[in-house]
Amino acid sequence: MDKTAANLSVSETAKSIDALITPALLLDRGRLERNTQRLAEHARKLGVVLRPHMKTAKSIDVARHVFPREPGPITVSTIAEAEYFAGHGFRITYAVGMSTASAIRAMKLCRRTGVDVKLLLDTVEQADALADVREATGVTPSVFIELDCDDHRGGLKSDDPKLLEVANKVVAAGANLVGVLAHAGESYSLSTPGALVKAAENERLAIVRAAEILRAHGHACPILSLGSTPTAHFAENLEGVTELRAGVYMFFDLVQHGVGVCAIDDIAISVLATVIGAKPEKGWVLVDAGWMALSRDRGTASQQFDQGYGVVCDEKGRVLEDVVVSQASQEHGTLTIRSGSGKSMPELPVGTRIRILPNHACSMAAQHDFYSVVNGENPEIEARWERIRGW
Amino acid sequence: MDKTAANLSVSETAKSIDALITPALLLDRGRLERNTQRLAEHARKLGVVLRPHMKTAKSIDVARHVFPREPGPITVSTIAEAEYFAGHGFRITYAVGMSTASAIRAMKLCRRTGVDVKLLLDTVEQADALADVREATGVTPSVFIELDCDDHRGGLKSDDPKLLEVANKVVAAGANLVGVLAHAGESYSLSTPGALVKAAENERLAIVRAAEILRAHGHACPILSLGSTPTAHFAENLEGVTELRAGVYMFFDLVQHGVGVCAIDDIAISVLATVIGAKPEKGWVLVDAGWMALSRDRGTASQQFDQGYGVVCDEKGRVLEDVVVSQASQEHGTLTIRSGSGKSMPELPVGTRIRILPNHACSMAAQHDFYSVVNGENPEIEARWERIRGW
Numbered sequence: 148m149d150k151t152a153a154n155l156s157v158s159e160t161a162k163s164i165d166a167l168i169t170p171a172l173l174l175d176r177g178r179l180e181r182n183t184q185r186l187a188e189h190a191r192k193l194g195v196v197l198r199p200h201m202k203t204a205k206s207i208d209v210a211r212h213v214f215p216r217e218p219g220p221i222t223v224s225t226i227a228e229a230e231y232f233a234g235h236g237f238r239i240t241y242a243v244g245m246s247t248a249s250a251i252r253a254m255k256l257c258r259r260t261g262v263d264v265k266l267l268l269d270t271v272e273q274a275d276a277l278a279d280v281r282e283a284t285g286v287t288p289s290v291f292i293e294l295d296c297d298d299h300r301g302g303l304k305s306d307d308p309k310l311l312e313v314a315n316k317v318v319a320a321g322a323n324l325v326g327v328l329a330h331a332g333e334s335y336s337l338s339t340p341g342a343l344v345k346a347a348e349n350e351r352l353a354i355v356r357a358a359e360i361l362r363a364h365g366h367a368c369p370i371l372s373l374g375s376t377p378t379a380h381f382a383e384n385l386e387g388v389t390e391l392r393a394g395v396y397m398f399f400d401l402v403q404h405g406v407g408v409c410a411i412d413d414i415a416i417s418v419l420a421t422v423i424g425a426k427p428e429k430g431w432v433l434v435d436a437g438w439m440a441l442s443r444d445r446g447t448a449s450q451q452f453d454q455g456y457g458v459v460c461d462e463k464g465r466v467l468e469d470v471v472v473s474q475a476s477q478e479h480g481t482l483t484i485r486s487g488s489g490k491s492m493p494e495l496p497v498g499t500r501i502r503i504l505p506n507h508a509c510s511m512a513a514q515h516d517f518y519s520v521v522n523g524e525n526p527e528i529e530a531r532w533e534r535i536r537g538w
Numbered sequence: 539m540d541k542t543a544a545n546l547s548v549s550e551t552a553k554s555i556d557a558l559i560t561p562a563l564l565l566d567r568g569r570l571e572r573n574t575q576r577l578a579e580h581a582r583k584l585g586v587v588l589r590p591h592m593k594t595a596k597s598i599d600v601a602r603h604v605f606p607r608e609p610g611p612i613t614v615s616t617i618a619e620a621e622y623f624a625g626h627g628f629r630i631t632y633a634v635g636m637s638t639a640s641a642i643r644a645m646k647l648c649r650r651t652g653v654d655v656k657l658l659l660d661t662v663e664q665a666d667a668l669a670d671v672r673e674a675t676g677v678t679p680s681v682f683i684e685l686d687c688d689d690h691r692g693g694l695k696s697d698d699p700k701l702l703e704v705a706n707k708v709v710a711a712g713a714n715l716v717g718v719l720a721h722a723g724e725s726y727s728l729s730t731p732g733a734l735v736k737a738a739e740n741e742r743l744a745i746v747r748a749a750e751i752l753r754a755h756g757h758a759c760p761i762l763s764l765g766s767t768p769t770a771h772f773a774e775n776l777e778g779v780t781e782l783r784a785g786v787y788m789f790f791d792l793v794q795h796g797v798g799v800c801a802i803d804d805i806a807i808s809v810l811a812t813v814i815g816a817k818p819e820k821g822w823v824l825v826d827a828g829w830m831a832l833s834r835d836r837g838t839a840s841q842q843f844d845q846g847y848g849v850v851c852d853e854k855g856r857v858l859e860d861v862v863v864s865q866a867s868q869e870h871g872t873l874t875i876r877s878g879s880g881k882s883m884p885e886l887p888v889g890t891r892i893r894i895l896p897n898h899a900c901s902m903a904a905q906h907d908f909y910s911v912v913n914g915e916n917p918e919i920e921a922r923w924e925r926i927r928g929w
Contacts, residue, residue: 224869243869244814272888301815301824423635424692433692443834478615478634497663
C-alpha cells in the first residue's frame with residue numbers, strides 16, 4: 148500500500164480511538180504495567196531472575212516497559228524475534244527445540260551482534276548437530292536440555308537415561324551445557340489455586356531432580372529455568388531454581404482468567420470494533436471484527452465459562468455483562484447474549500463501537516501489526532507500538 | 539528487522555525449498571492455475587461474470603494469475619485490500635457491511651484513483667448514512683443490498699418489507715442502488731452433491747425474487763451477485779444472475795475437501811515444516827509449525843473426517859496417509875496417526891521436512907507475509923509473492 152505522507156491512513160495518525168480504523172488492537176498501558184510489576188515483584192520475593200517471554204508482545208516498546216532501565220534477559224519463540232530483540236541489546240533464550248538451520252541462524256546472530264542466544268534441545272540427534280553448527284558459524288553454542296514435567300509436549304523426563312546421554316553428547320560436540328529448562332504447559336488446563344500450587348511445585352521438583360542427576364555426573368548445570376504464566380504466579384517456593392519464564396502475563400486473557408490467574412480487569416489488550424448490522428429477531432449484533440482480528444482461538448471452549456470468540460465491553464472497556472462474540476467469520480463477528488444467562492441484548496445501534504477481550508492474547512495480538520496504546524477509559528492514544536511477525 | 543542487502547534472510551533469497559526458513563508458506567502454481575481455470579470455465583458456461591474474492595489470496599501476483607490479460611472485477615473483505623488492488627486497476631466490491639467510516643474511506647479511494655468501489659448494506663441506518671458519505675467525499679456511492687438466503691449471517695430476506703424500505707432510503711440519500719448480493723455461507727456445512735446443488739438453486743431463487751420485488755417498485759437492480767465456493771461449483775443454472783463470487787477456490791483446503799468441492803490434490807497451499815523432536819513412546823513427532831504458522835482454524839472438527847490442524851505430506855507434497863497435526867501450540871505442531879486408523883507412524887527423524895495442508899486456506903495464508911511459489915514436486919522456488927494484511 149502507498150504509505151507516502153499524503154496518504155497515511157487514519158490509523159497511523161489517530162490521536163483518539165474515535166478516529167481509529169476498526170478493527171484495531173488496543174493496549175492498556177496501566178494494566179500492562181500492573182501485570183508486569185506484579186510478576187517482577189513475585190520473582191524478586193522468590194529470589195529468581197525473571198526472563199519474560201516476548202512471544203506474546205513481540206514489541207520492543209513493550210519490552211522497554213518490562214525493562215525500564217536497561218535491556219535484560221528474555222525468552223523468544225522464533226529466530227525472527229531473536230534477531231529483532233538482539234538488535235536492541237536483549238540477552239536471549241530461544242525456547243523452541245532447535246533444528247540445525249535455526250541453530251546456525253542463531254549462532255550467526257551471536258557472531259554478528261555479540262548478543263548471547265541460548266538454544267534448546269532434547270535429542271541425541273540435535274546434540275550431535277551442534278558440532279556442525281559450531282563449525283559452520285565459529286561460535287560455541289550454549290544449550291539447555293528441555294525437560295518434560297507434565298507430559299505436555301517435548302522434553303525428557305528427569306529420570307530418563309537419555310538425559311545424561313544427551314548432556315554428554317552436547318559436551319562431546321564442543322558446546323556449552325548451560326542448564327535445564329521446563330515449561331508446565333499442562334497448567335493451562337487447571338482451575339484451582341491448590342492444583343496450580345501443586346503444578347508449580349511439580350515443575351520445580353522435576354527440574355531440581357534433573358540438575359542433581361547431571362551434577363552427579365560432572366555437569367555443572369548452572370541454570371535451572373522454568374515457568375508458565377499459571378505456575379509462575381502460583382509458585383510459593385523456587386528453591387534450587389535460578390530463573391522464571393512467562394509471557395502471556397503481560398497482557399493476560401480470558402483463558403488465564405478461567406485458570407484463575409487474573410481478573411477480567413487485568414486483561415490489557417482488546418480489539419476495538421464497530422457495529423455494522425443486526426438481526427434483532429435472532430438476538431444478533433454484527434461487528435466488523437471476525438477471526439482475522441480476533442484469531443480463531445477458542446481456548447475457553449474447554450473451560451467452565453465458554454467465552455465464544457471473546458467477551459464484549461463498551462467503547463471505554465467496561466464489560467457488557469454476558470455479551471460474547473458467539474460466531475466469527477473472516478471479517479464479521481456475531482455478538483449474542485451468552486446462552487442461559489436470561490439477559491437480553493443491550494442496545495447497540497449500527498455505528499456503535501465496542502471492545503472485545505481475547506480468549507488468547509498471543510493469538511489475538513498476532514493478527515495485528517501494531518498496538519494503539521491507551522490508558523483506562525481515556526480515549527486518547529498515547530502511542531503506536533509496532534509488532535513484528537514471521538520466522 | 540534489518541533488511542539491508544548484507545543481511546537478507548535465507549527465505550528471501552532461497553532458490554529451492556531446501557533453503558527456506560521453516561515454517562514457510564508454499565503455493566503450488568499448477569494447482570492454482572487448474573483451480574482458477576476450472577471455475578472460470580464453469581462461470582463462462584453458466585453465462586455469468588466471475589468476480590473472484592481476493593480475501594483468501596491478498597496478493598497482486600495471484601490476482602494476475604486469475605486475470606492474465608488485464609485487471610478485472612474482484613471482491614474484497616477490507617478497505618486495505620480495496621486500496622491495494624485499486625492501485626493495480628482492479629474494479630472492486632467491498633462485500634462486508636459498510637460503516638460510515640469504511641464507506642468514506644472507500645469513496646475517497648474512488649475519488650483518488652478513479653476506480654469503482656461498490657458498497658454493501660442491509661439497514662436503514664446505513665442507507666441514511668450514505669448522504670453523509672456523499673457530502674464528505676463528493677462521490678456518489680454505488681451500493682448493493684445484502685440478502686440472507688440461508689440464515690447464515692447478515693442480509694435481509696427477499697420477502698422482508700425492509701428490503702424495499704432500505705432500497706428507497708439508498709435512493710433518497712442520493713446513492714446508486716446497483717443491485718442485490720447474496721452469499722450462501724451455510725453451504726460450508728453440507729457434504730453431498732445433491733444438497734450443494736439445492737443450496738446453489740436456493741441462493742439463485744432468493745436473489746432473483748429480491749430483484750423482482752425491487753424492479754416491480756421501480757428499482758432497475760442491474761446486478762445480481764451471488765456465490766460461495768461450494769455453491770459456485772455446484773450451481774447448474776444461474777438464470778437471472780449476473781455475477782458469481784468465490785475466493786477460497788483458488789487454493790482450496792481440507793474443509794472444502796470435506797464439503798466435496800475439491801480433491802486433496804487440488805489444495806494449492808501448504809506449510810513447509812521441519813521435524814524438531816519426537817516422543818516415540820506416545821507416537822508423537824514434533825515440528826516447528828504451530829498455530830502461528832497453521833492458524834487456530836479447526837474447521838474440519840465438525841466434518842466427517844476431523845483433520846486436526848492439518849493433513850501431513852512429505853517434503854514433495856505426497857500425502858502421508860493418516861498422519862495429521864493433532865495438537866498445536868504457538869510454534870510447535872504435534873504429528874500423530876489419526877486415531878482409529880490402525881497405522882503406525884512413518885519414520886520422520888529430526889531434521890526431516892514435511893508439508894501441512896490447511897483446514898482453511900484463508901486463515902493459514904493470513905499467518906504469512908509471502909508465498910514461496912513452487913510447481914508440483916519440483917523443489918525449485920519459481921517466485922516469491924507478497925501478501926498484504928491489516929485493515
